[in-house]
Amino acid sequence: MASTKDVKERIKATKRTRQITTAMEMVDTAKLNRIKHHTKPYNDYASKVKAVVSHLAQSHLLDKLSSSSDSKSSHSTGKVAYLVITSNRGLVGSYNSNVLRGTNAFIQKHTPNSKDYMILAVGGNGADFYKKRGVNVAYENLDVADIPTYSNIKGIISTINNMYKHHIFSKLYVCYDHFVNQMVSKFRAEQMLPMDSKAFAEGKSKNLKTSKSAAVTPEYEIEPDESTIAKVVIPQYVESLIFGAILDGKTAEHASGSNAMRSASDNANDLVSKLQLAYNRARQAAITTELTEIVGGQEALKH
Numbered sequence: 001m002a003s004t005k006d007v008k009e010r011i012k013a014t015k016r017t018r019q020i021t022t023a024m025e026m027v028d029t030a031k032l033n034r035i036k037h038h039t040k041p042y043n044d045y046a047s048k049v050k051a052v053v054s055h056l057a058q059s060h061l062l063d064k065l066s067s068s069s070d071s072k073s074s075h076s077t078g079k080v081a082y083l084v085i086t087s088n089r090g091l092v093g094s095y096n097s098n099v100l101r102g103t104n105a106f107i108q109k110h111t112p113n114s115k116d117y118m119i120l121a122v123g124g125n126g127a128d129f130y131k132k133r134g135v136n137v138a139y140e141n142l143d144v145a146d147i148p149t150y151s152n153i154k155g156i157i158s159t160i161n162n163m164y165k166h167h168i169f170s171k172l173y174v175c176y177d178h179f180v181n182q183m184v185s186k187f188r189a190e191q192m193l194p195m196d197s198k199a200f201a202e203g204k205s206k207n208l209k210t211s212k213s214a215a216v217t218p219e220y221e222i223e224p225d226e227s228t229i230a231k232v233v234i235p236q237y238v239e240s241l242i243f244g245a246i247l248d249g250k251t252a253e254h255a256s257g258s259n260a261m262r263s264a265s266d267n268a269n270d271l272v273s274k275l276q277l278a279y280n281r282a283r284q285a286a287i288t289t290e291l292t293e294i295v296g297g298q299e300a301l302k303h
Helices: 004-058 061-072 095-110 124-132 150-165 197-207 226-302
Strands: 080-085 117-122 137-141 171-179 185-193
Touching: 004 226, 080 095, 080 124, 080 150, 080 226, 095 124, 095 171, 095 185, 095 226, 117 124, 117 150, 124 137, 137 150, 150 226, 171 226, 185 226
Parallel strands: 080 117, 080 171, 117 137
Antiparallel strands: 171 185
16 A cells, blocks of 8 residues: 555645646637637628529539639649648647548548548648658648637648649548537538539538528629639638638637546546545554554553
8 A cells, every 4th residue: 555645745746737637628618719709700701602602503603614614624633632630739639539530531431542642731630640651741731820810821721722723633622520519529521622513502401591592593694704703702612611621620629628628627636536535544544553553562561
């Protein structure tokens, strides 16, 4: 049995650890509340852009734009790019492992040959994970803020668009953890490039509210021309999707970090209780031993 001094030191060390995890939980909770407040105006903007592009897809304008774009460039590489969004730090619970596990399963299903895909990593954990396994990490960014703004990730979006325009890859999936609530997040892998009218139809049925006007197929008169509209609307849509995925992933990261630190604090409390019980027992045993020795000494003196 450990001495009372050893147990007492362990209690002190565990309490110090609990103080750290409690402070980290408070920090992650504050970041989560801030990013949720920051997300609301973005969601309003993204929903408007998504509605416009969905209506363009309904009117078959998007199909014409896609076909004309494909005729100009064949994207002959045929490579698939996976934009993997992880954190730069640890102590965020199962957040990084969920993203990497889901991404690996998705890659194995769609592009099992490592020569057919590349990784675009946002966050150090994802970049390090794939580099250690010899996977082609064509781009990495470790400078995303805890509360991302558009100006903070504008360089990421610009780099991805340039890589696509220069045919470095022909298809882009964004892989991240979607924030559902404080306790739950779900892995998502969404195709961002090229434009897919079927994906728009699915997105419309999931994200837009059903109304009488939704049943009407919209028709547009384009001025000055279709290509000009494409140059304005479609890039905004792609930018909003990528920015939204990074924002969503960061929200899930802070929620996971807060939950992990709360769990660590609870475990520290349980350990302190067990150590306190062990300390009391050791102290009681020491007192009993001392009393026994005293009584035994008195009896020896009588004889």
